[in-house]
Amino acid sequence: MKRLFISDLHLQAERPDITRALRYFLSHIAPSSDELYLLGDIFEAWIGDDFADPVLKEIQPYFEALNRSGTSIYLMHGNRDFLLGKKSARKLSAELLPEQIKIELPKRGSALLMHGDELCIDDADYQAFRDQVRDPTWQQSFLEKSIEERLAIARKIRDESQQQNSNKEDYIMDVNIRFCEEILLKEECQILIHGHTHRPSIHTNINGNESLTRVVLGDWSSSGYYLLSNKKEFTLSKFEPPEDYT
Ligand code: LP5
Numbered sequence: 077m078k079r080l081f082i083s084d085l086h087l088q089a090e091r092p093d094i095t096r097a098l099r100y101f102l103s104h105i106a107p108s109s110d111e112l113y114l115l116g117d118i119f120e121a122w123i124g125d126d127f128a129d130p131v132l133k134e135i136q137p138y139f140e141a142l143n144r145s146g147t148s149i150y151l152m153h154g155n156r157d158f159l160l161g162k163k164s165a166r167k168l169s170a171e172l173l174p175e176q177i178k179i180e181l182p183k184r185g186s187a188l189l190m191h192g193d194e195l196c197i198d199d200a201d202y203q204a205f206r207d208q209v210r211d212p213t214w215q216q217s218f219l220e221k222s223i224e225e226r227l228a229i230a231r232k233i234r235d236e237s238q239q240q241n242s243n244k245e246d247y248i249m250d251v252n253i254r255f256c257e258e259i260l261l262k263e264e265c266q267i268l269i270h271g272h273t274h275r276p277s278i279h280t281n282i283n284g285n286e287s288l289t290r291v292v293l294g295d296w297s298s299s300g301y302y303l304l305s306n307k308k309e310f311t312l313s314k315f316e317p318p319e320d321y322t
Pocket residue numbers: 120121122123155156157159193196199201202205209214215218229230232233234236237238240241244249250272
């Protein structure tokens with residue numbers, strides 16, 4: 077069983093280089109895998125399934141082809157695309173996953189998959205914001221607004237978030253390690269795989285506990301990161317499409 081994990085692509089119409097990296101990944105790297113996991117923030121901002129996102133339209137055939145060739149595709153929400161619904165997941169030939177899921181990695185143990193924002197518990201302002209925007213009533217009233225209004229609100233939140241982030245200390249923007257250990261012990265998992273913090277690495281202990289592993293996936297630009305897990309390998313790699321790839 078060969079599995080691939082990616083996150084934090086932040087696809088957006090203004091960044092064709094990221095879409096190009098994804099097209100290359102889907103057609104040249106992913107086809108040999110049995111399962112592909114997209115662990116959130118695949119899109120820079122998702123304002124509702126009724127917005128005809130041009131990037132989704134461009135990548136849809138690549139996901140369809142991958143799925144048709146035998147790769148199952150799973151999609152988890154991030155803090156930027158949590159409004160992505162079943163309708164758009166279907167367009168990505170993907171099954172929508174809950175916020176947290178446990179899978180078995182043969183010979184390695186149980187792995188807990190998350191986007192990662194829920195692990196940043198020292199960021200009280202963000203967690204309060206998260207509670208608010210994950211509230212179904214709040215989401216409903218947001219989705220009832222016009223596309224233009226939603227785009228403007230999303231832009232405003234983005235700007236505010238960027239401004240606040242520049243004043244936040246480094247550790248606040250990272251996961252809380254004690255919380256990571258606690259959640260793995262509670263869920264009886266040995267491996268945590270998440271994105272969000274944009275600090276790609278494989279940590280072979282968590283809070284001093286050497287029986288636990290934490291994989292942090294990387295954010296994409298003209299190049300991308302993926303975790304490969306099969307019987308022989310457990311590796312985090314960076315790739316870049318060749319120059320002549322269009
Ligand atoms: O993603 P990243 O790394 O930049 O920052 C996150 C946290 N920020 C966010 C906000 C996103 O960046 C923007 C989401 C836009 C898409 C949403 C579309 C749908 C919105 C409608 C929902 C129904 O998640 C950031 C964390 C950081 O990760 C590290 O963990 O620190 O958190 C913040 O910056 C949150 C702030 O601390 C508080 C939020 C301020 C928002 C104020 C809104 C004002 C605008 C109201 C308009 C009417």
